[in-house]
Amino acid sequence: xxxxxxxxxxxxxxxxxxxxxxxxxxxxxxxxxxxxxxxxxxxxxxxxxxxxxxxxxxxxxxxxxxxxxxxxxxxxxxxxxxxxxxxxxxxxxxxxxxxxxxxxxxxxxx
Amino acid sequence: xxxxxxxxxxxxxxxxxxxxxxxxxxxxxxxxxxxxxxxxxxxxxxxxxxxxxxxxxxxxxxxxxxxxxxxxxxxxxxxxxxxxxxxxxxxxxxxxxxxxxxxxxxxxxxxxx
Numbered sequence: 001x002x003x004x005x006x007x008x009x010x011x012x013x014x015x016x017x018x019x020x021x022x023x024x025x026x027x028x029x030x031x032x033x034x035x036x037x038x039x040x041x042x043x044x045x046x047x048x049x050x051x052x053x054x055x056x057x058x059x060x061x062x063x064x065x066x067x068x069x070x071x072x073x074x075x076x077x078x079x080x081x082x083x084x085x086x087x088x089x090x091x092x093x094x095x096x097x098x099x100x101x102x103x104x105x106x107x108x109x110x
Numbered sequence: 111x112x113x114x115x116x117x118x119x120x121x122x123x124x125x126x127x128x129x130x131x132x133x134x135x136x137x138x139x140x141x142x143x144x145x146x147x148x149x150x151x152x153x154x155x156x157x158x159x160x161x162x163x164x165x166x167x168x169x170x171x172x173x174x175x176x177x178x179x180x181x182x183x184x185x186x187x188x189x190x191x192x193x194x195x196x197x198x199x200x201x202x203x204x205x206x207x208x209x210x211x212x213x214x215x216x217x218x219x220x221x222x223x
Contacts (some may be wrong), residue, residue, distance in 0.1 A: 008150070037210075043200060043214035044153070087152065097168075098212065100145075102152035 003027055004090050006101035012107050013078045020074040023088030033064055033071050034089040044087055078108045087098045112137045116201050116215035123191055129188045131218050133201030141204045142184040146160050146197040164205055191222040
């Protein structure tokens with residue numbers, strides 16, 4: 001079983017709609033959680049960290065559920081520019097070694 | 111401008127011909143890593159370094175070597191490349207271990223024939 005699992009999608013979303021997807025992780029000792037965005041095989045870039053209490057950054061909302069071991073990302077009022085692959089990242093250990101999910105593809109259509 | 115650079119960006123080579131992919135960062139970061147990305151598998155860590163002369167294996171180190179003689183540079187060496195090392199490679203750096211934002215280089219697309 002992969003340590004971090006994501007639905008690969010694609011999630012086809014009309015412009016202006018809301019899309020949400022989850023990421024599950026298997027290691028209960030995981031300490032920090034992030035969402036990264038990757039455009040078409042370019043380098044990943046940090047979208048947002050995920051905090052225990054949940055957090056919001058503009059149209060993006062991230063949630064953490066430690067009991068069920070998943071994190072979620074919700075995108076409101078989707079824009080064409082939101083089309084990308086969203087990578088779930090989980091860290092563990094003293095150095096904070098990163099484990100990446102394979103990514104969820106989102107395609108926003110006009 | 112804060113950045114991580116990698117060279118070359120694209121490389122086609124043949125089995126067994128030694129190659130080096132360079133990585134350099136200008137942010138004075140202590141931590142640097144190499145990842146490979148393959149379809150359906152996500153990014154997998156090859157090696158990482160916590161400081162000069164301190165390196166350790168990641169999840170998929172077989173067939174790779176690294177060195178960290180200077181803080182800014184972290185080259186990836188393939189002594190005898192094989193076709194299963196055909197992949198997209200990313201170098202990354204960050205200042206405080208895995209809990210800090212990772213800054214990625216632009217990637218190196220390697221094909222081994």
